[in-house]
Amino acid sequence: MGRMDHPIATRLPPWLRRRLTQGGQALLLAVLSVSANIVLLVLSVLSLAFTVLGAGLFAFPAVTAAVRELANHNRRVAGAWTGREIPVPYRPEPAQPTVWRRYRWVVTDPATWRDLLWLLLSIPVGLVLGLLPLVLLVYGLEGLLGVPVLLWALDVWYGYGAIWPADTLGKALLALPQGALILFFGGVTGELLHRMHGGFTRGLLAPTPSAALHQRVRQLTETRSQTVDAQAAELRRIERDLHDGAQARLVALSMSIGLAEELMSRDPEAAQRLMAEAREASGQALGELRDLVRGIHPPVLAERGLAGALAALALKLPLPVEVDAELPGRPLAPVESAVYFVAAELLANVAKHSAARSAWLRLRYGDGRLVLVVGDDGVGGADPAGGTGLRGIERRLAAFDGTMFVASPPGGPTTVTMELPCELSSPKTSPSSGTG
């Protein structure tokens, strides 16, 4: 049945247990908001004031860093309460931070001042909203559970609710309905107060629409320039491969054929040799073109879509890969291609580094997001910051607002989860044209 180590906790009804937990968190925050907020607020004001003397140039950014830590903690907690993450609104740190640049960075960011406003307001708000639910719950419980105490203490100073003192049995028993009422009220309003607290935090700590837009523009600018760079590099590579490979081979090929034509009547044997050479050169040119095409857009992707292409990809690996890919339609071609190459890179990593005996791949679509998970039973320890491969994947995904999460404890297993927002076309529409 229940957990043996918390017999009392398991005996409480679940809603009450949840309220108590929430109340406890709120209480903790309330205590924090009083102590930490006051300290930080005072420090902020002091360090700002000392800017005139120069010391504030160092101190204010340092205090602000602490304020941001606290604010971020509150963002996380309130985000969890309201079930919706609160984004961090701060502008990015200057690239080469000097004392003055850091100071300017902190002072010119409106989020800094909103944080200070929040510090100030959350002292009373946190106290009221944070303490009230718990107070109601505890007092209500006291009314229900405290009757024996009241009975025992009849005729003494003790009382409950509106009845002071509770000096007769009847008065003491009145604590029961009062306690129930208060408990009920605490239960009903607890969730509401909780949400109000979350809403208050969100209101001040979430990025303003303009800050959010700034952030978005900055991010788009960054990913766009990355994408443009990557595309230019890709085109250069293709140009070089064609120039040094297939193009050069075709030149050699036409030379051989031309020469064979000359020799046909005079030296048929030599002509035949040349033709054989020409055929070989054409084979090599075709092989190079095939590899090149595979790198640009794998033909199997055009023919079978993402799920089929991933199944084909899995067969090329030196270890068994279980593929479970189900999509209700097809994503746009650039998305398909990006996800395919991400999967190829991840599986290549598995084959190269993980020492895994088997791997698996799962592709699903839901809530407007494409989710790819690649896992293996290898040694783990994959570090997204360490490998250029994983960083390349992150860059590739960034162009589509996609994200990647790596879970790879030492000793394994490793799972990499990729998420990418996109839309699917209905399965009937035909894919891009081409010829084979």
Added chain:
Amino acid sequence: MRVVIAEDLALLRDGLTRLLHAFDFEVVAAVDNGPALLPALLDKRPDVAVVDVRLPPTFTDEGLQAAIEARTRIPGLPVLVLSQHVEQLYARELLADRTGAIGYLLKDRVSNVGQFVDAVRRVAAGGTVMDPEVIAELLANRSGAEPLHALTAREREVLGLMAEGRSNAAIAGRLFVTEKAVSKHINSIFSKLGMPPSEDDNRRVLAVLTYLNA
């Protein structure tokens, strides 16, 4: 021998027609799109079909699908599938009905006319012809996998050449051994893969299938 060709590029379609004609094949139909292929295969019932994987109108794998569909209606209908690229996935799908008479080659192989025509004839005769590139990929990746781990390196080599559709004599020539040695290897392969004695052609197909599905 009557043959149906499916290829959308006129240059290649005419080239194939001319080539096969020169080797005494009778081209009874040469279609340039997917929807026309299935009726052509069912109506003409050719001795062998040479089919491009990717065909209009969708330019996906219509040729492959039509070939597989035709073979469910006419089991064992010999089909040689050509493509600009080879995928093990497609090889498995083509082999899945276990009736043989299937070929899967890169288009490049057409340039070696003798070998190409030989492949067409082998498929028409019920053989299995896989592109060396499919085999090479398998050798690189799956040689240690069940149930092939029981085979010696030489036996795996022989099995790979069998999958390419080569005769015992051709395998012997390739490996510089006698034909007798080759058939000894092949018998050993059959017994290690647990294939009872039966008609040799069918066993060859089954062995190749085991190989490709490893």
